[in-house]
Amino acid sequence: MYAFTFHRPTSVRQAANLLGKHEDAKLLAGGHTLLPTMKMRLAAPAHLVDLSQIEGLSGIELKGRSISIGALTKHVEVANSDVVKRNLPALAELASLIGDPAVRHRGTLGGSVANNDPTADYPAALLALGATVVTNKRKIAADDYFKGMFETALEPDEIIVKVTFPIAKKAGYVKFRNPASRYAMVGVFVAKRSSEIRVAVTGAGGNGVFRVPAFEEALKKRFSPKSLEGLTIPAEGLNSDIHGSAEYRAHLVGVIAKRAVAAAVETPEVAVSDAPENGA
Amino acid sequence: MPAVAMTVNGKSVTGDVDARTLLVQFLRENLRLTGTHVGCDTSQCGACVVHIDGKAVKSCTVLALQAAGAQVATIEGLAPNGAPLHPMQAAFRENHGLQCGYCTPGMIMSAIDIVNRLGHDLEDKTIREELEGNICRCTGYHNIVKAIAAGAKAMQGQPAGQQAAE
């Protein structure tokens, strides 16, 4: 690791000021992407701004038809949350599949969403559920938030405060792991809301998380794994590496999507009528 | 150099550290607690697992400064100064859950964390899934799984204070 200055602000405002003041500053949440990269000397921020001492950035709340999750909420907290398990079991399942138990004890929702790793799990949930990213400056709809691999709509001094997830009638997440890294080779989040059905895919895309309109159309006719039988997506633009070709990933997207729908169908319907969520 | 203070195995400790010092370095080099090991640099092998505030974490992926004010427990704290072995330690020995011993401290700390989270009656399948962050190259995991199942049961009768020496 290169030398850096460590900061521990106690408010979001202080943290934002530090980001504004130092061009080469990085936020530190769980640290499970940044610290390994820094250990390899592949990142050299001059300033690290540790968010852990800021109150109010962590916690899970049911607000109307949405679940609001603080940016510093750990994966394990989402996985174990009764609120999430009752209302959005697929999201709890997703959180329980990130990394390993020790990683889930440190890694945070905000860190994952801010990083937008093309093989991370959370982006699929945000996009499929139509979540809203709430920052210290504004609210950003998931549709507008993800801008490509590792790129987001966040401005340099913008800090994620929380993410609100509209509750879906039915949702499912299935992940086919890269056996070595445990990141998603292909992860598919399927969400059925009264207004729409969304299918979001992580891990496969060269440019990060994406939706599959063809699958969504098919599922609108009937929300069943059978509706996806034989459907696949084009391989072009998908990741291709030593772990699997783009063709393999394209095929997996179909298979895993079917399984995600099956998982969604199996979960009992959540007894919350849902409507476009605004102003939470 | 910034100062850092925390509680390790029940004792208050302080030290001046370079900001880039990892918790595992602080434990091994400053405190000479060398039972916590480093086996990889990508946060995967789990040889460095310790507990921070009662939860298993990989001490190679935490800065010492991030642990300021925290309660840290390491393998050395489970049976300090010749105290009787923690039931999980005893179970690893009884079930031959270790060979070279290098992954063992991390395994035991993860195992106790599994029990703390999931209770005393653990199925083999659960244990295997929960061990995804701990790599052992010697044992083929067979006896580790047995040891954790047995250790989990043995921890049942244990006084709460000894669940882990936080």
Place this chain on the structure above:
Amino acid sequence: MHATGIGASVRRKEDQRFITGQGHYTDDINRPGQTHAYFLRSPHAHAKIKNIDSQEAASAPGVVAVLTGPQLATDKIGNLICGWMIHSKDGTPMKMAPHPALAVGKACHVGDAVAVIIAETLAQAKDASEKIKIDYEVLTAVVDPAKAQAKGAPQIHEIAADNTIYQWHLGDPKAAEAAFASAHHVTKIDLINNRLVPNALEPRAALAEYDSGTDQLTLWNTSQNPHVARLVIAAFVGMAPEHKLRVIAPDVGGGFGSKIFIYPEEVVCLWAARKVNRPVKWTSDRSEAFLTDAHGRDHVTHAEMAFSAEGRILGLRAKTVANLGAYMSTFSSSVPTYLYATLLSGQYDIPQIYCEVDAVYTNTVPVDAYRGAGRPEATFVVERLVEVGARELGLDPADLRKRNFIKSFPHQTPVIMAYDVGDYGATLKKAMDVADVKGFGKRRRESARHGKLRGLGYSAYIEACGIAPSQAVGSLGAGVGLWESAEVRVNPTGSVEVLTGSHAHGQGHETTFAQLVSERLGIPMDNISIVHGDTDKVQFGMGTYGSRSGAVGMSAIVKALDKVEAKAKKVAAYMLEAAEADIVFQDGKFTVAGTDKSAAFADVALNAYVAHKFTGAELEPGLKEGAFYDPTNFTFPAGCHICEVEVDPETGNTEVVAWTAVDDFGVLINPMIVEGQVHGGIAQGVGQALLEGAVYDANGQLLTGSFMDYCMPRAENFPTFRVETTETKCPSNPLGIKGCGEAGSIAAPVAVINAITDAIGSEDVIMPATPSSVWQTLQRIGGRKAA
């Protein structure tokens, strides 16, 4: 058998320190005034080093010294060597290229050490390394062993035209030709034994200290054989005379072969410690380990098996290209030759075998012995041929095996080995019973109902362990003898220290060796210490590899114990005023035969030292004996593993759902430890078959350079193993033991591949059989096998 004697599953003595965090691994040790070494390594697989400018680095904060390859020569530090001479078919010796500890003029693989920075802290050493400017002229690299010999391939070393180290063969080509000409059916396969990275969980480390007052160098390192390290570093590298160099291998966190070898980093740490006159410590990180620990396997093979109409094996032919990487590591030459081709008879009576092996240089990390070393590769060839042959002939694979098993012993194979004893039919039968092969059809149908393809694969393997008679290995080119030493020191109070030349890094010697002594001397385990891993304590030893610590190391202890007993009887005879011939030693007591006069072991020990009862002229005081034991043959553990898999045809994912291992290791000293060794071996073998594989790109960049891309087996990759044994006593050592450390890794890979190919109905499966590769095969064959 008594509670702690031979055959008892005694809990391990060494565990106390490991489970309490009190182990002492090399990196746990620190010396006053210690500095830290950081190696700057070539990012290029093949490049001329035109210039190294280290001036700025040398004056960076905390830097003590910056050293480079040319300075090694100035200081007369010699090259690393390969200690096993192999001659080509044409009689020419193998082409061993110079291997300096720091590159001189040229870097030959990514990770080749080009400079070392010694600094007060590791962070400072790393900071300074970035200030070193190296002018590389990048050369074309060759990484594929099959292409290394091709015309136009870049030549890596001047000495080796066509990058060929040797072209070796074994067997009678004409006789094999005749056997094939008479065959009813010939089965042909092409296979790749994938390159593996050993990945012992403790990364390698070295700490060197120089005492200028005594001119003594001490090296703490992660070694499986500290004495051989000292010998090579003294005699070949010329670092210091042997008596001025102490090598200590403390607790070592796994080896699997990768810690047998003498590596550049330990040489450089010793050299630097003397140069800067301060202790120098280096600890590898995992990324560095991927680029510097000797890798394993990496064979490309074409093999054929000839069958008669009755399903009898008539002959086997194999042509293998073995990739030895950029330099010849310490024992690399022996692995694809005498540890491989000599096992191509498997468990079968094969009249003719002919094997050709070309060893080549490539711009990759050196390859050397890794758990099993040559024998997994041989087993893979033989057991794939038998399995595919059975399928092609329409015979049951188990029946074909039974038909061809060697049934009378001793058995001389056409490839040097003389098998001493075994009962292969018994291990196969027991394995089939334990695995419930009869019920497989039902299980397969059950899997099919869940959309899964279930397969069953056999592996009837043999290995040659306990290497081996010195005369034999010497005649085959080994530069060392492969005996073992032991010294039994009885203290005046009757406690015992056993000094052994073998080394434990997970195998539990402190327990099993003590069990042997406890049983033999009738004293409690707690009164026995096993001492190993320090050249100042143990006179000499050949270390631990090739599953030799039991068969060879313990046999040396038996020999020393024999001498202790003989001497103690003499002492007891004086004490009990009886003739020496009348003294009987049993249950820890020396008794005058036919009387109730006796002396306890501890009393005899005390009397040996106080020497009041005898004069020194007749009998020397003291009770301490040493022995060197040289075996008369290899040992031949063998067994049968049966693997059941379920393949998910939608994703190509393979799950190992059942594993049965029945092994014949001869006499077991501690069944619990033996079982543990089998478990670990299976895991590494399954790892090779399903998960692990080093992948280089065409330019020699290692793409699987961390646990993010090199898939280590995890707990969830395995079912609960069913491990059983059979026993035929090994006749060539006093204990009847054979060795168990490598069996699993030898047996497992081919059992998995035989199971997958059975499941999907295609032989076209490569290792590692990752989901994507199995899926691709399924695509090629048009989905799933007809039920």
Place this chain on the structure above:
Amino acid sequence: MAMTMSGEYQLAATPEAVWAKLNDPAVLKACIPGCDSLEVVGENEFLAVATNKIGPVKATFKGRVKLTDLDPPHGYKISGQGEGGVAGFAKGGASVKLAPKDGGTVLSYEVEAQIGGKLAQLGQRLVNGAAKKLADDFFVRFAAAVVAPAG
């Protein structure tokens, strides 16, 4: 690790105009992703410094960029190799071809890139996608530069 990428752009300018831009150091500097500086050191040869970010990874590459096989106004090869310090090295080249079409120009390219050192060893998850993105970025910007008013 080695990667190949290719693409095609329809540009609203004549091949001659596109060719001029392809040889303009200021345009090249603006189009090379993350380019901090581009200094002319010889005929058709430049010294470049570029800082690239791939998620958590940030690496500065310094090296030479050369234009070869010049065939005005039909195409050339632009190639470069850079040292990224600890991160390793990168080298690559793009064959760029120009052909008149529909009153404008079709620019087609084939990129070959090679990454070595730490990024190749540790960056599997990152590098493939990133290289594609960098190549795309270059030509997207170039397409924009071609239609932009001069100066």
